[in-house]
Amino acid sequence: MKKLLSVLLVMFLLAGCGGKESSKAPKEESKELKKVSVVLDWTPNTNHTGLYVAKEKGYFEEQGLDVEIIMPGETGADQLVASGKSEFGVSYQESITQARVQGVPLVSLAAVIQHNTSGFASPVAKNIKTPKDFEGKTYGGWGSPVEKAVIESLMKTENADVNKVKIVNTGDSDFFTSVKRDIDFAWIYYGWTGVEAELRGEDLNIVYLTDYSKKLDYYTPVLATSEKMIKEDPETVKAFVHGAAKGYQFAIENPSEAADILLKSVPDLDEKLVKKSQEWLAPKYQDDAPRWGEQKLEVWKNYADWMMENKLLEGKFDPEKAFTNEFLPE
Known part of the structure; x- marks a missing residue:
């Protein structure tokens, strides 16, 4: 599964976002797709199904993006996003909270799962x-x-x-x-x-x-990017979040077919586990939120307060800057 917390021990200077390898040709010659990448937090699993669905069903392409899904390797998703080596990543509220008090301006764009399971x-x-x-x-x-x-x-x-x-x-x-x-x-x-x-x-x-x-009851996992990306290329951020949202919505409504897409993309996964996990997780993605991905200030503040109470945060944390709902579909 995934590591529960990626503690950032060093500060990363946010660099420009470079292009990524092409994963497929554009659908139309007249409109070249923008290449970006999203780095996973761990090996592929049903937390990531919406991303694979969005890629396979063409939801990212509809938004003008050619999205490459990559593994974190020795360097975690947070580090790759913070350094500009990947535009987007799968992160957690825990690690983003710690990153921000260390001066690493990561931002959560959407809650993959609404409640901590x-x-x-x-x-x-x-x-x-x-x-x-x-x-x-x-x-x-x-x-x-x-x-x-x-x-x-x-x-x-x-x-x-x-x-x-x-x-x-x-x-x-x-x-x-x-x-x-x-x-x-x-x-x-x-x-x-x-x-x-x-x-x-x-x-x-x-x-x-x-x-x-x-x-x-914090958000884990989440989709994240950097403040630099939001400031310099908000249209791409919006396009990515819209494509991902459509992918997760499909997984909510069609868990069996979504599981098949994940298995097609990552054939080494256990079929029975993926199928049963997807069925269990489908209603948990959005749960009681008005839309998939939406985050509450109260949740970010509560967890930061808990970390402070337990002497796990050294520095000031502004919960309002740690997440945003502005790129989610209406």
Whole structure:
């Protein structure tokens, strides 16, 4: 799945946006498509389906764009977008919040999923049903301070002690292998790992963040760009967001066909997992929002407040500059 947080440790100077490799010829000779790229946050999965649909169905082309979907590699999506090496990227509210207080002006353009679907998962046999049950257990994560802070904030609601949790860095290890060998619980997104557990017939207990704190109901993932891109080429930003919005709307209304498009684009993915994940995720993309992608100031402010409370932000954060709804279709 994806890394839950990409912490930017260095500041990047925003450079000009260069052209990208051509992925297909323009439909009309009279109108050459503008080449741009969007870099994913992780390996392709159903969080990204709308992008693949928009490319396959020609929604980006309708907007005059030739969009290349690229993998992040060793350099994360945020870094590539901040440095101007990619015009757009798949990011998270967590990392954009930290980036901005470090002077890296990334901007969220659309919420891919309206509510946080993540939680701390464990096999039922581990008997971890509430944050109190984290005591005496081993958590496997990515070594980010945010992980311990989230665990601690949940445990505080039940007067539990985070110091009684052993936290180890398991990196990108497979969840199902890790919980049978090294750890007791891990942070997952139900739409992918939870669905995979269903297909495997493995019962999980999941402690969802949003069940314990409204402030942890943040946008993850999001589509992002740089302030420089918005200032210098707002028409391209609008075109990209409109194309992506149409792709995600198609995925909402046609999850099975959208899954087929993702599988055609990335044939190495597990067909059953993609199909079931897409069916589960389709209503979650927009959920209770008036339109796909829309973001609320309250959500950005709440999460930043939580980070400040947990001493995870060093610097001033202006939530109004961290996101925009202006490029979404009406």
